Amino acid sequence: xxxxxxxxxxxxxxxxxxxxxxxxxxxxxxxxETRTFNETPLNxxxxxxxxxxxxxxxxxxxxxxxxxxxxxxxxxTRLFQSKDVTLxxxxxxxxKELPTAPDDAIIATSSLTKDMTGKEDxxxxxxxxxxxxxxxxxxxxxxxxxxxxxLVDRNPAVxxxxxxxxxxxxxxxxxTEMVKRWTNEIQEALANDNVMVQYHxxxxxxxxxxxxxxxxSKLLSKYTRGGVKSPYxxxxxxxxxxxxxxxxxxxxx
Numbered sequence: 564x565x566x567x568x569x570x571x572x573x574x575x576x577x578x579x580x581x582x583x584x585x586x587x588x589x590x591x592x593x594x595x596e597t598r599t600f601n602e603t604p605l606n607x608x609x610x611x612x613x614x615x616x617x618x619x620x621x622x623x624x625x626x627x628x629x630x631x632x633x634x635x636x637x638x639x640t641r642l643f644q645s646k647d648v649t650l651x652x653x654x655x656x657x658x659k660e661l662p663t664a665p666d667d668a669i670i671a672t673s674s675l676t677k678d679m680t681g682k683e684d685x686x687x688x689x690x691x692x693x694x695x696x697x698x699x700x701x702x703x704x705x706x707x708x709x710x711x712x713x714l715v716d717r718n719p720a721v722x723x724x725x726x727x728x729x730x731x732x733x734x735x736x737x738x739t740e741m742v743k744r745w746t747n748e749i750q751e752a753l754a755n756d757n758v759m760v761q762y763h764x765x766x767x768x769x770x771x772x773x774x775x776x777x778x779x780s781k782l783l784s785k786y787t788r789g790g791v792k793s794p795y796x797x798x799x800x801x802x803x804x805x806x807x808x809x810x811x812x813x814x815x816x
Contacts, residue, residue: 585619593620594631597638607647614639614653621660632662636671643674648685651678655689659696668697672705680709687713688724695728700739703732707741714748714764719757726752726763733770743771754790762795769803779807 596613599606617635621627627635639661642654655678658671671693678690691713694706703710713725726749729742749771752764765786772778783804791797 585616588616588620590620590625590627590631593617594635597635600638600641605642605645607645607650610642610645611650611653614642614650614657617657618653618660627662629662629664633664633667636661636663636667640671640674643671648683651683651686652689655686655693659689659693663697665699665702668699669702672698672702676706676709679706679713684718684721687716687718688720691721691724692728695732700732703739703741711745711748714745715751719755719760722752722755722757722760723763726760726767730763730767730770742767746771753786756792758793758795761791761793762799765791765793765796765799769799776807779803783807 593613593616596616599609599613617639636658639654639657642650645651655675658675663671675690675694675697678686679694681687691710695710698706710725710729713721714729716722716725729745732739732742746768749764749768752760753768755761755764768782769779772782783800786796786800787804791800
């Protein structure tokens with residue numbers, strides 16, 4: 564017993580002494596490292612490390628100037644030439660996090676659309692999230708068909724990514740006219756056996772109907788009687804029901 568405790572004690576000491584490799588990052592140095600993306604052949608591991616540093620900086624609140632963000636964005640788009648799955652997923656994450664002007668975003672839209680509709684399931688979800696984040700609402704019609712198909716994709720990760728991304732497209736909390744036309748696909752996703760797909764589909768369906776009290780009542784009536792296997796979806800239904808009760812009480816008072 565004492566031997567086991569000693570072993571765990573040593574491990575704990577090691578954890579405490581661990582050093583964050585990104586602790587002393589300097590923005591200028593990291594941005595200069597994006598030159599790595601121009602090398603031939605690409606050093607995949609080094610590129611992934613540089614992308615990780617960029618994501619870390621942004622998530623720590625580091626502000627990139629307009630020129631800095633633009634140059635970093637153009638530098639990262641060169642990595643679309645690599646077929647490495649991990650690198651591609653990291654690339655998608657960085658594109659999603661970088662502040663990008665709509666005119667510049669067009670450059671990555673074509674490559675992201677190919678990744679979204681391709682056969683590599685390893686990075687299709689991240690491609691969907693990135694594409695929806697950088698695409699201007701006015702330009703969504705170009706990818707509407709692909710996004711609509713992704714809602715009911717056989718891969719749960721792809722379907723969930725499409726559902727959540729569509730939910731985030733809602734402007735000022737209201738669904739776009741495009742999303743309102745996808746009720747059948749959202750309904751199909753709600754019948755999915757995957758707990759997260761069902762949960763995300765329910766959230767999207769509610770966002771489409773939430774301004775119509777009768778439609779919300781019907782939604783609650785239908786799914787509280789059964790048909791929801793996801794515990795997350797069940798919790799969401801409880802929240803919706805509570806809100807309906809609160810709204811009714813406020814009106815009566």
